[in-house]
Amino acid sequence: MTADVKEAAETAVTDYILAQETKDQLRFLTCGSVDDGKSTLIGRLLYDTKLIFEDQLAALERDSKKHGTVGEDIDLALLVDGLEAEREQGITIDVAYRFFATDKRKFIVADTPGHEQYTRNMATGASTADLAVLLVDARNGLMVQTRRHAFIASLLGIRHVVLAVNKIDLAGYSEDRFNEIRKDFEVFANGFDFETLQAIPMSARFGDNVTAKGQNMDWYQGPTLLEHLETVEVGEDALEAPFRFPVQWVNRPNLDFRGYSGTIASGRVATGDELVVAGPAKISKVKTIVGAAGEVPEARAGEAVTITLEDEIDISRGDLLSSTAHRPDVADQFAAHVIWMSDEPLLPGRPYLLKIGTRTVTATVSEIKHKINVNTFEHVAGKTLELNEIAFCNFALSSSVPFDPYEANRSTGSFILIDRMSNATVGAGMVWFALRRASNIHWQALDVDRTARSEKLGQKPAVLWFTGLSGSGKSTIASIVEKKLHIDGRHTYTLDGDNVRHGLNKDLGFTDVDRVENIRRVGEVARLFTDAGLITLVSFISPFKAERQMARDLLGEGEFVEVFVDTPIEVCRQRDPKGLYAKADRGEIKNFTGIDSPYEAPENPEVHIRNVNRDPEDIAEEVIAYLRERGFLNS
Amino acid sequence: MNMQSHGITPERLSNLKRLEAESIHIIREVAAEFSNPVMLYSIGKDSGVMLHLAMKAFYPSRPPFPLLHVDTTWKFRDMIRFRDDTAKRLGLDLLVHTNPEGLEKNINPFDNGSSVHTHIMKTEALKQALDKYGFDAAFGGARRDEEKSRAKERVFSFRNANHGWDPKNQRPELWNLYNARVAKGESIRAFPLSNWTELDIWQYILTENIPMVPLYLAATRPVVERDGMLIMVDDDRMKLLPGEIIQEKKVRFRTLGCYPLTGAIESDADTLPAIVREMLIARTSERQGRLIDKDESASMEKKKREGYF
Secondary structure: OOHHHHHHHHHHHHHHHHHHOOOEEEEEEEEOOHHHOHHHHHHHHHHHOOOOOHHHHHHHHHHHHHHOOOOOOOOHHHHOOOOHHHHHHOOOOOOEEEEEEOOOEEEEEEEOOOOHHHHHHHHHHHOOOOEEEEEEEOOOOOOHHHHHHHHHHHHOOOOEEEEEEEOHHHHOOOHHHHHHHHHHHHHHHOOOOOOEEEEEEOEOOOOEOOOEOOOOOOOOOOOOHHHHHHHOOOOOHHHHOOOEEEOOEEEEEEOOEEEEEEEOOEOEEEOOOEEEEOOOOEEEEEEEEEEOOEEEOEEEOOOEEEEEEOOOOOOOOOOEEEEOOOOOEEEEEEEEEEEEOOOOOEOOOOOEEEEEOOEEEEEEEEEEEEEEOOOOOOEEOOOOEOOOOEEEEEEEEEEEEEEOOOOOOOOOOEEEEEOOOOOOEEEEEEEEEEOOHHHOOOOOOOOOOHHHHHHHHOOOOEEEEEEOOOOOOHHHHHHHHHHHHHHOOOOEEEEEHHHHHHOOOOOOOOOHHHHHHHHHHHHHHHHHHHHOOOEEEEEOOOOOHHHHHHHHHHOOOOOEEEEEEEOOHHHHHHHOOOOHHHHHHOOOOOOOEOOOEOOOOOOOOOEEEEOOOOOHHHHHHHHHHHHHHOOOOOO | OOOOOOOOOOOOOOHHHHHHHHHHHHHHHHHHHOOOEEEEOOOOHHHHHHHHHHHHHHOOOOOOOOEEEEOOOOEOHHHHHHHHHHHHHHOOOEEEEOOHHHHHOOOOHHHHHHHHHHHHHHHHHHHHHHHHHOOOEEEOOOOOOOOHHHHHOOOEEEEOOOOOOOHHHOOOOEOOEOOOOOOOOOEEEEOOOOOOOHHHHHHHHHHHOOOOOHHHOOEEEEEEEEOOEEEEOOOOOOOOOOOOOOEEEEEEOOOOOEHHHEEEEEOOOOOHHHHHHHHHOOOOOHHHHEHHHOOOOOHHHHHHHOOOO
């Protein structure tokens, strides 16, 4: 290539890329069962859009000879069935994501299996899709599974549907047959709230009406599947909904900047807009918006931004910033549809973790109102919910959360349920409406145990173990933390080294044995307080790792929060609030930590505070931020 | 409905903007939910994009996690130089780990073969590093379009205490609600670029002007032909086999890894637009340049079960 030609080619490419910047993205879901030719259809789309590269094709031809089901032809389905096990069984058992692009749009395809036992996989694929392609076999027409697929798509909020009447070649390319199926489906789908519904006769295997018009269907005047996917107008409901912004992360690089980072769930925001923190109902105005490319005057649904406010108000991860004109519901009880995804059944009354937006709370199903038969849509009674079952339930949460009905907002109305023991994702839910206290939810009988106590207090019990040198600032910080927790409505108690030695431990001296006993007793007391649901603050030099480990072992997993107040000894010595360093230097105190007795610094403290020239208020905030992030302060 | 003929609804976010926002969301979610995350930095173009997104995600703060590079000692010299410059330029903590036992046994791709070398110096080394620092989450730049078994991997991909991946028992992942709960010793690999394609990556690099290792651009380099691939002679540890001769060819790399295992392609594309142009008319897919996938078509799934990224 000459320099001129090369430059021209590069300019052309740069222009092309700039044009691509406005390229849209469409996420769609394909559902159908094994025999409907779903994998073949996706393979056809990938194949025809020329994104199957040469060597993938070579590998495919080799694999086809091993597993293929269509004789010597290339089996397009093998392109998309990813995992070994599935290839051996000849079925698609998980959700797989595929990609292809045309000049107009980039497509992300969620490829999901059709069998009833994979309802959860289909729901997963549908949760992020704009459109669903429902496959039917032209020979069989509408099946039970077609109804199920339409129902799940609708339940998950999909507004655009394509009815792909596949294998029309095997039905003699019959227009009558196609129209019959289309009408059946239109009548049936009338009950669902689909915005667009396009039926297309096609043969994925031979490529008719997938990306190019079929040779054998002159009677069909509508778009090919690809044409439809490229042009279907899928508006963004989220853009029209009121502003919602779940705070993901507090961005605080220095004292001059305090921003809230997150993804705008819905609506728009501009500098000067008045926003409210849902729940506490604190109001402020937007000062600046930092977008992906720097500061911007406004931002919209889907964008990841950082927002700063005019006023210093206490906001942390899990809070929801909202438009003041249209506020979300805030409640600790709501009714929701749930899709159960675990082999272990859902049990009413059993506590699960519920993650909604960026907030995680404890939740129980207080009542299964009814289960829904996914094939007939009939309501059936049930005491438990099994894998792949869908039900309408009442939920009771450990604290109030902000939300919108799923119908109005897919982001702020959706949640997942997590098993507290296995940490597995066991369910997915869509909020229908808030329940008021007055609707008198009937609680399952509960034993009064530590869970019940802590739930009543709306907090997860913990022991905050402040360790550090004498004069490091432990007690000062602990006391501010306790005050802040108290103001926030938390139930706390502080065990201070000096005070405990005046009472509970006044019989103990400073020998090694006594020192261990001192820590043991404090640890036991802390454990009892934890049982009672309290957040206990312990402020002890506790110089030895083994001692601190002993206290840790007394408590449950995740309940011991070691706060290392890391202050250099020179600084402590300078402060010397009780004049102890001076005494130790004069030899009046023996075994003084840091002078003639070592301090074993924690290796992996939950919170590590380097306390030099720092405002204790800020440090206390840091400790509280940790508790909040870890779900100790669920409300 | 009058927009129907144009197809694109003007109000919708563009593909790249949507991908960018989604990745930033994922990166922030990991930083907020895990106590000790790390970003695996492999120096390649995907890592470069991921790092660029992380810088954006936390701006004006710095990313609240270090970078980790698992150095097999066989990376291209240009990669190492670029790695160190990048960490310095962005002011980030960079951890470098090499498997000490592998080093002691002088494990190398020439004597031990690609499979053993990759297992010991990459997979095992990565596990060692994750254990050593106790990371409970590790970002990786893998994309679902790279390879078939990746197409089913979650954005938050759960690993047991032995770093193993169980493809049949993955957590369902709905909406943008990621389950970040792990027990002690368990971890997740987080893939913020899951929904990006290779073309998206290059487009983004071009529009955002992200610095890249020069090896991606064509230049005259010393190469030998081996097993049908062009291998660059990056240092004098590369011993020539009988009949092999070093040729000067204008080549570039589509992916970067250990130089003895990374095939170059002959190319004139010495600018980013030229690369994208070449890509748009590409006839061979990206991983063709990597020897490790050649063993078996399902080899990646096997490696991943064992803890490979």
